[in-house]
Amino acid sequence: xxxxxxxxxxxxxxxxxxxxxxxxxxxxxxxxxxxxxxxxxxxxxxxxxxxxxxxxxxxxxxxxxxxxxxxxxxxxxxxxxxxxxxxxxxxxxxxxxxxxxxxxxxxxxxxxxx
Amino acid sequence: xxxxxxxxxxxxxxxxxxxxxxxxxxxxxxxxxxxxxxxxxxxxxxxxxxxxxxxxxxxxxxxxxxxxxxxxxxxxxxxxxxxxxxxxxxxxxxxxxxxxxxxxxxxxxxx
Numbered sequence: 001x002x003x004x005x006x007x008x009x010x011x012x013x014x015x016x017x018x019x020x021x022x023x024x025x026x027x028x029x030x031x032x033x034x035x036x037x038x039x040x041x042x043x044x045x046x047x048x049x050x051x052x053x054x055x056x057x058x059x060x061x062x063x064x065x066x067x068x069x070x071x072x073x074x075x076x077x078x079x080x081x082x083x084x085x086x087x088x089x090x091x092x093x094x095x096x097x098x099x100x101x102x103x104x105x106x107x108x109x110x111x112x113x114x
Numbered sequence: 115x116x117x118x119x120x121x122x123x124x125x126x127x128x129x130x131x132x133x134x135x136x137x138x139x140x141x142x143x144x145x146x147x148x149x150x151x152x153x154x155x156x157x158x159x160x161x162x163x164x165x166x167x168x169x170x171x172x173x174x175x176x177x178x179x180x181x182x183x184x185x186x187x188x189x190x191x192x193x194x195x196x197x198x199x200x201x202x203x204x205x206x207x208x209x210x211x212x213x214x215x216x217x218x219x220x221x222x223x224x225x
Binding site: 004031033035040041042043044045048050055056091093097098099100101102103104105106107108 | 146148150155156157158159160163199201203205207208209210211212213214215216217218
């Protein structure tokens with residue numbers, strides 16, 4: 001079974017620039033999540049999709065972050081404009097709508113804002 | 115989701131058994147205890163899940179006492195490759211429940 005694919009693997013941008021991350025979940029997984037992981041901390045949930053609808057985006061800084069999941073498959077997460085504190089690893093995960101043990105995470109995109 | 119408390123870090127040597135304890139005093143009746151492992155530069159991956167008593171798989175064992183207010187992840191005979199961050203999560207196992215991570219326990223295994 002193919003894993004969760006994310007790109008790019010690394011990204012360096014200047015503050016106030018925009019950036020987008022892409023995620024391709026495991027085929028058939030209904031639920032997709034974006035997490036932000038700052039160095040030394042556990043992943044923080046940003047947004048949860050069920051198919052192409054948003055289930056929870058309460059932790060997403062909506063003034064600068066946006067996410068979409070068109071056709072209930074791939075997803076993109078965008079930051080515009082970026083701030084220094086957005087430097088982190090952005091992890092995408094998918095699950096088959098099956099509780100806490102079914103998550104599969106991608107390797108993440110490491111964002112550095114300078 | 116119930117709040118969890120686990121040690122920030124632990125050190126061990128190759129070949130030893132490692133036990134990581136997680137406290138979850140406010141665990142609800144419907145909650146399960148789930149552990150994830152995260153290697154550097156990778157996303158977390160599922161290790162083990164349990165509701166009560168003992169669960170064992172090819173990677174680890176999970177011990178849960180009768181009151182379920184704590185749990186212990188046991189890693190037998192660790193190797194250098196077990197160096198990782200281990201997260202204890204507690205929540206109901208219903209479809210769509212999101213994983214909410216704490217800081218986890220950083221396990222360092224030395225030779």
